[in-house]
Amino acid sequence: MDLPPFELERWLDEYEPNADLMLAESGVRSLPADRFDLDVGELGYVIPTDGDPQFRADIAERYDRSADEVVLTCGTQEADFLTFMALLEEGDHAVVVSPTYQSLKSVPESVGSVTEVRTEPPAWDLSVDAVADAMRAETRLVVLTNPSNPTGKYLGPETMRALYDLAADNDAYLLVDEVYRMLADDPHPPAAALGPRAISAAGVSKSYGLAGARLGWVVAHPELADEVRKWKDYTTISPPMLGQHIAKQALGEQEDEILRENRAHAKANRDRVAEFVDDYDLDWFEPVGVNAFPTVPEGFDSGKEFCRSVYDAESVTLAPGEVFGYPDRFRLGFGLHTEELEDGLERIGRHIDAVRGE
Numbered sequence: 060m061d062l063p064p065f066e067l068e069r070w071l072d073e074y075e076p077n078a079d080l081m082l083a084e085s086g087v088r089s090l091p092a093d094r095f096d097l098d099v100g101e102l103g104y105v106i107p108t109d110g111d112p113q114f115r116a117d118i119a120e121r122y123d124r125s126a127d128e129v130v131l132t133c134g135t136q137e138a139d140f141l142t143f144m145a146l147l148e149e150g151d152h153a154v155v156v157s158p159t160y161q162s163l164k165s166v167p168e169s170v171g172s173v174t175e176v177r178t179e180p181p182a183w184d185l186s187v188d189a190v191a192d193a194m195r196a197e198t199r200l201v202v203l204t205n206p207s208n209p210t211g212k213y214l215g216p217e218t219m220r221a222l223y224d225l226a227a228d229n230d231a232y233l234l235v236d237e238v239y240r241m242l243a244d245d246p247h248p249p250a251a252a253l254g255p256r257a258i259s260a261a262g263v264s265k266s267y268g269l270a271g272a273r274l275g276w277v278v279a280h281p282e283l284a285d286e287v288r289k290w291k292d293y294t295t296i297s298p299p300m301l302g303q304h305i306a307k308q309a310l311g312e313q314e315d316e317i318l319r320e321n322r323a324h325a326k327a328n329r330d331r332v333a334e335f336v337d338d339y340d341l342d343w344f345e346p347v348g349v350n351a352f353p354t355v356p357e358g359f360d361s362g363k364e365f366c367r368s369v370y371d372a373e374s375v376t377l378a379p380g381e382v383f384g385y386p387d388r389f390r391l392g393f394g395l396h397t398e399e400l401e402d403g404l405e406r407i408g409r410h411i412d413a414v415r416g417e
């Protein structure tokens with residue numbers, strides 16, 4: 060495997076640690092640990108190492124699947140990674156819908172080859188025909204995030220059914236990273252409920268505000284889930300004991316309250332971002348989730364130039380569109396606390412005004 064640097068992570072490494080405000084985080088603001096019972100008794104491995112069977116059964120029910128089709132992982136990142144390892148060999152091919160979170164493209168590309176199917180503004184619609192055109196005899200996987208990071212586009216059930224049929228008809232799989240799905244007000248059925256050739260990867264980081272719990276999962280048909288388990292033995296062995304304990308509460312007795320709060324928070328902040336993009340004449344797509352992907356304001360040449368100058372002048376971190384392959388855009392994560400968002404938008408606005416001489 061020859062993995063390229065993870066461009067977003069490298070960017071954040073440089074521009075996040077000393078910034079006053081972070082408007083490049085893709086998830087909803089983190090919940091305090093004291094909201095949960097944290098007493099797990101002894102801090103050992105989770106046994107069995109693919110996760111508590113009852114918890115896996117509870118998660119499986121959400122996908123119309125059974126407990127043996129669920130493997131708990133250290134976050135969605137590991138869920139995606141293990142799925143690629145389980146499915147792909149040298150010579151295999153994947154079709155990846157872009158823009159996307161880099162690992163969903165870089166990891167399959169490092170094992171086999173990838174054809175990117177780009178979606179475009181303003182609506183970021185996905186052409187199923189374009190995906191069909193990109194398929195080859197050796198295509199094993201069609202990969203996407205839904206809702207998308209970074210665009211916030213949420214593809215509906217008809218498109219997902221068409222993608223599933225296309226993958227299944229070609230003896231391929233559909234892998235959907237659904238880590239932002241529960242931020243939708245009325246989430247569509249998850250991908251894995253479409254049938255045995257669909258795989259869902261998800262976790263509690265982004266929609267629940269629990270990135271530090273490091274708890275994710277893969278839902279896949281039993282033989283594929285076994286292959287994922289096999290790979291997991293070589294990475295993190297078991298999911299985190301504490302993360303599993305917190306996730307049980309977040310998906311259990313606390314779920315309604317957490318999702319109600321997080322969706323209301325996302326909506327309030329989205330409305331505030333809508334005012335900002337309107338005030339500064341930016342083009343954007345009103346997203347599901349807490350990521351906006353607007354155009355770079357007039358007066359700046361590229362995403363990187365804009366984000367660097369906002370950082371230098373106002374100590375606010377943004378993510379440039381270049382790291383997603385769209386240099387005329389930037390990603391603004393608006394899941395943070397509303398007062399911080401207000402402060403950040405005010406600073407960004409002040410800087411744009413200053414550069415424009417207004």
Ligand SMILES: Cc1ncc(COP(=O)(O)O)c(C=O)c1O
Nearest residue numbers: 085134135136160204208262264
């Ligand atoms: C689409 C997508 N998948 C996975 C991750 C990582 O999630 P986790 O913290 O659950 O590993 C991210 C983080 O930004 C993401 O955007």
